[in-house]
Amino acid sequence: MTTRNTYTVTGMTCSHCVNSVDTEIRQIPGVTDVQVDLASGGVTITSDQPLDETAVAAAIDEAGYELVRSS
Incomplete structure:
Protein backbone atom coordinates (compact mmCIF):
# COMPACT_ATOMS: atom_id res chain seq x y z
CA MET A 1 0.00 0.00 0.00
CA THR A 2 1.56 3.26 -1.13
CA THR A 3 0.94 6.36 0.94
CA ARG A 4 1.68 9.97 0.09
CA ASN A 5 1.80 12.80 2.64
CA THR A 6 2.69 16.45 2.26
CA TYR A 7 4.34 18.45 5.01
CA THR A 8 5.51 22.05 5.35
CA VAL A 9 9.10 22.76 6.37
CA THR A 10 10.43 26.16 7.47
CA GLY A 11 13.94 27.51 7.19
CA MET A 12 14.94 26.23 3.74
CA THR A 13 16.55 28.94 1.60
CA CYS A 14 18.57 27.20 -1.12
CA SER A 15 19.17 23.99 -3.06
CA HIS A 16 21.58 22.77 -0.36
CA CYS A 17 18.66 22.96 2.11
CA VAL A 18 16.50 20.93 -0.26
CA ASN A 19 19.23 18.29 -0.63
CA SER A 20 19.72 18.05 3.15
CA VAL A 21 16.01 17.52 3.80
CA ASP A 22 15.74 15.02 0.94
CA THR A 23 18.74 13.02 2.19
CA GLU A 24 17.51 12.79 5.79
CA VAL A 43 7.71 18.25 1.16
CA THR A 44 5.80 15.35 -0.37
CA ILE A 45 6.84 11.93 0.86
CA THR A 46 5.80 8.70 -0.82
CA SER A 47 6.22 5.52 1.19
CA ASP A 48 5.23 1.89 1.08
CA GLN A 49 3.84 2.10 4.62
CA PRO A 50 2.27 4.79 6.82
CA LEU A 51 4.93 7.05 8.33
CA ASP A 52 5.14 8.24 11.91
CA GLU A 53 5.07 12.05 11.89
CA THR A 54 7.55 12.01 14.78
CA ALA A 55 10.09 10.20 12.56
CA VAL A 56 9.51 12.75 9.78
CA ALA A 57 9.94 15.65 12.23
CA SER A 70 -0.83 20.95 11.72
CA SER A 71 -3.03 22.05 14.61
Whole structure:
Protein backbone atom coordinates (compact mmCIF):
# COMPACT_ATOMS: atom_id res chain seq x y z
CA MET A 1 0.00 0.00 0.00
CA THR A 2 1.56 3.26 -1.13
CA THR A 3 0.94 6.36 0.94
CA ARG A 4 1.68 9.97 0.09
CA ASN A 5 1.80 12.80 2.64
CA THR A 6 2.69 16.45 2.26
CA TYR A 7 4.34 18.45 5.01
CA THR A 8 5.51 22.05 5.35
CA VAL A 9 9.10 22.76 6.37
CA THR A 10 10.43 26.16 7.47
CA GLY A 11 13.94 27.51 7.19
CA MET A 12 14.94 26.23 3.74
CA THR A 13 16.55 28.94 1.60
CA CYS A 14 18.57 27.20 -1.12
CA SER A 15 19.17 23.99 -3.06
CA HIS A 16 21.58 22.77 -0.36
CA CYS A 17 18.66 22.96 2.11
CA VAL A 18 16.50 20.93 -0.26
CA ASN A 19 19.23 18.29 -0.63
CA SER A 20 19.72 18.05 3.15
CA VAL A 21 16.01 17.52 3.80
CA ASP A 22 15.74 15.02 0.94
CA THR A 23 18.74 13.02 2.19
CA GLU A 24 17.51 12.79 5.79
CA ILE A 25 13.93 11.84 4.88
CA ARG A 26 15.09 9.11 2.48
CA GLN A 27 16.74 7.40 5.47
CA ILE A 28 13.33 6.74 7.08
CA PRO A 29 12.41 3.07 6.53
CA GLY A 30 9.70 2.65 3.89
CA VAL A 31 10.26 5.97 2.07
CA THR A 32 10.27 5.45 -1.69
CA ASP A 33 10.26 9.05 -2.98
CA VAL A 34 10.72 12.61 -1.70
CA GLN A 35 9.77 15.80 -3.53
CA VAL A 36 10.86 19.09 -1.94
CA ASP A 37 9.51 22.42 -3.20
CA LEU A 38 11.83 25.20 -2.01
CA ALA A 39 9.43 28.01 -2.92
CA SER A 40 6.51 26.73 -0.84
CA GLY A 41 8.42 24.72 1.74
CA GLY A 42 6.29 21.73 0.77
CA VAL A 43 7.71 18.25 1.16
CA THR A 44 5.80 15.35 -0.37
CA ILE A 45 6.84 11.93 0.86
CA THR A 46 5.80 8.70 -0.82
CA SER A 47 6.22 5.52 1.19
CA ASP A 48 5.23 1.89 1.08
CA GLN A 49 3.84 2.10 4.62
CA PRO A 50 2.27 4.79 6.82
CA LEU A 51 4.93 7.05 8.33
CA ASP A 52 5.14 8.24 11.91
CA GLU A 53 5.07 12.05 11.89
CA THR A 54 7.55 12.01 14.78
CA ALA A 55 10.09 10.20 12.56
CA VAL A 56 9.51 12.75 9.78
CA ALA A 57 9.94 15.65 12.23
CA ALA A 58 13.15 14.08 13.60
CA ALA A 59 14.61 13.68 10.09
CA ILE A 60 13.77 17.28 9.20
CA ASP A 61 15.26 18.46 12.51
CA GLU A 62 18.42 16.44 11.82
CA ALA A 63 18.73 18.29 8.50
CA GLY A 64 18.54 21.57 10.44
CA TYR A 65 14.99 22.67 9.65
CA GLU A 66 11.58 22.58 11.29
CA LEU A 67 8.41 20.71 10.48
CA VAL A 68 5.29 22.88 10.69
CA ARG A 69 2.83 20.69 12.57
CA SER A 70 -0.83 20.95 11.72
CA SER A 71 -3.03 22.05 14.61
